[in-house]
Amino acid sequence: MNDSIQKMLAHASVRDFSDEKLSEEQVESLLLASQSGSTSHHVQAFSIIDVTDPELRQAFGEISHCGPYVEGAAKFYVFVADLYRMSTVLKAKGKDDSGLANNEALTVAMVDTAIAAQNMALASESMDLGICYIGGIRNDIAKSAELLKLPKYTVPLFGLCIGIPASRNGKKPRLPLTNQVSENSYDQAILTNVTGFDEEMRAYYASRGSNQKASDWSQQMADYMDHELRPDFTDFLKAQGFKLA
Amino acid sequence: MNDSIQKMLAHASVRDFSDEKLSEEQVESLLLASQSGSTSHHVQAFSIIDVTDPELRQAFGEISHCGPYVEGAAKFYVFVADLYRMSTVLKAKGKDDSGLANNEALTVAMVDTAIAAQNMALASESMDLGICYIGGIRNDIAKSAELLKLPKYTVPLFGLCIGIPASRNGKKPRLPLTNQVSENSYDQAILTNVTGFDEEMRAYYASRGSNQKASDWSQQMADYMDHELRPDFTDFLKAQGFKLA
Numbered sequence A, B: 001m002n003d004s005i006q007k008m009l010a011h012a013s014v015r016d017f018s019d020e021k022l023s024e025e026q027v028e029s030l031l032l033a034s035q036s037g038s039t040s041h042h043v044q045a046f047s048i049i050d051v052t053d054p055e056l057r058q059a060f061g062e063i064s065h066c067g068p069y070v071e072g073a074a075k076f077y078v079f080v081a082d083l084y085r086m087s088t089v090l091k092a093k094g095k096d097d098s099g100l101a102n103n104e105a106l107t108v109a110m111v112d113t114a115i116a117a118q119n120m121a122l123a124s125e126s127m128d129l130g131i132c133y134i135g136g137i138r139n140d141i142a143k144s145a146e147l148l149k150l151p152k153y154t155v156p157l158f159g160l161c162i163g164i165p166a167s168r169n170g171k172k173p174r175l176p177l178t179n180q181v182s183e184n185s186y187d188q189a190i191l192t193n194v195t196g197f198d199e200e201m202r203a204y205y206a207s208r209g210s211n212q213k214a215s216d217w218s219q220q221m222a223d224y225m226d227h228e229l230r231p232d233f234t235d236f237l238k239a240q241g242f243k244l245a
Helices: A005-007 A024-035 A055-062 A067-072 A083-094 A103-125 A133-147 A196-208 A217-225 A234-241 B003-009 B024-035 B054-062 B067-072 B086-091 B102-128 B136-145 B195-207 B217-225 B232-239
Strands: A045-051 A073-080 A130-134 A153-163 A182-184 B048-049 B075-082 B130-134 B154-163 B181-183
Touching: A005 A103, A005 B003, A005 B024, A005 B102, A024 A103, A024 A130, A024 B003, A024 B086, A045 A103, A055 A067, A055 A133, A067 A153, A073 A083, A073 A103, A083 B217, A103 A130, A103 A153, A103 B003, A103 B136, A103 B154, A130 A133, A133 A153, A133 A234, A133 B102, A153 B102, A182 B102, A196 A217, A234 B102, B024 B102, B024 B136, B048 B102, B048 B136, B048 B195, B054 B067, B054 B075, B054 B136, B067 B154, B075 B086, B102 B154, B130 B136, B136 B154, B136 B232, B181 B217, B195 B217
Parallel strands: A045 B181, A182 B048
Antiparallel strands: A045 A073, A073 A153, A130 A153, B048 B075, B075 B154, B130 B154
16 A cells, blocks of 8 residues: 555544644645546536634634634635636626526535545645544534625535644544445445444444543434434525525 | 645546556555545445446446446446435434435535545545546436435435546646635635636647637536536435435
8 A cells, every 4th residue: 555545544633733834835735736636527616715814713613613623723724615606607608507506516516625625635634734624614504604705606515624733633443344335236234234333433432542432333323413413504505596406 | 745746736537448457455445545534423424336237337338428438447436425324323223314314414425425535536546547537427316326226315426437547638727726715705806707717728728639629618617507407416316315495
C-alpha cells in the first residue's frame, strides 16, 4: 500500500487544534484540490464560504454544538451545494431555470459538493493537518443559510474544520467489508448481518482511551436514528426553491 | 505541493481502459480506502455493488450511454446510498424506522456515499489507475435498482469505473477560485461573474485535441440544464420509501 492510501486508512477526525495558522501555500493547495475532483457534466455545483469572522464562527459553533473546534480550527469552511450560479447562467442566456428545482439537480449539487470537500479533506491529511466535518450546521439550517446570506437554490451542506492537530483520536473501526460490499446484487442476509461488528464495537467502546461505554454499533445507531432527525430540513429546501415531490 | 495534491490537481476522468485486471491487493486497498472516510455519526450509510456479471455490465452501459468504459473497465462499482441496513438495525432493536424516510437521512446517506467513492477514486489515482464516475445510471434509476435487487431505503447514486488507462484525456479547466470561494458570506456579484471562465473555456474548446467546438461554459450549461433532468428520480425516491415533502 502506498503512502496516500495508508494515510486514508489512518483517518480519524480531529476535534482539537493548535493556534497555528496555515500558510498561504497550504490554503491555496486545499482550495485548488477541492476544485479538481470529478464534477457531473462540468457543472461544478458548489461554493465554499471561508468563515473568518469570529462572531460567525461562534454562531456556527453554537448551531453545531461543536464550538471549541469550529472556533479553534485554523480554517472553517462551509461547503454549499450551489445551483444559484447555474440559475444566473440560465437567465443570462434567456433560459428557464425551473429545472434546477428538481431532486436530480439537487443530488448532482450535493454529490459535487461532497466530492470537493473530500478532496480538500484528503489534501489536508496529506499535509498532516487534521479535519472534522461539521454536519451539525444543519441543526438550524435556515439560520446557517441566513448567516452566510445564501441565495435561492443553495444548501449549506456541512462545515469542514481544518488545522494543526493539538491531539488526535484513535481510528474508529469500520464495518467489515462483507457488510458493505456485495457482488452483482444487494445480498440482504450478508450486508445487514452486523453481529460481528457489534462485538467489535462493544470491545472498542469498552477499551478506548476516553468516553468508554457499554454499547455496540446497533445500539448506538438505534438510539440515534429512531426518530426523524432535523425535520426542518425539508421546509428549508422548499424555501430555497426546491420542488421536492 | 506534495505528490498527493499534485495527483489530485492532475485529475481527469478516464474513459478508455486496457484489458488488464487489478491485483487482489489493489482491490482490497480500494475497498478499505472507501470505508475509511468520514461518516456522519458513524452511520456508514452506503454499500458498494461490485458488478462483475457481463450482462449486468452491458445493461448498465446501455442505461448510462457509457457502454465502452462501463463494460471495459477492470472494475465497475455501483455506490448505493443505503439506509436499509439501518432499518434492519432499528427493527432488530424494536424501534420505528420511519425517521429514515426524511430528507435529512437521505442527505446523510448521499454525503457518506460520495465521500466513500471519492476516497476510492483518489486511492485509484494514487496507484496511477484511471477513474470515471457514471451518474448516467440514474438515466433509468428504477431499472438500475432492479438490476441490483436493491431494497427499500436505498438509492443507486452513481457508478465508478476503475482500470488501467489505455489513453488519457487532458485536464478540463475549473472555475477560477474567485468564482467558488467567498469570505464570510455568499458574494453574488463575484461568485456568479463567469465571464472570464467563459473566455477560458471558449479557448479550451477551440484548441483541445478532440471534440473541438465553438462554445463556452455558460452556453454548455444553459443547453444542458434548461429543462428538468431525470424527472423520474422523484418518483423513484418515493417508491424506495422516502417521504420527500
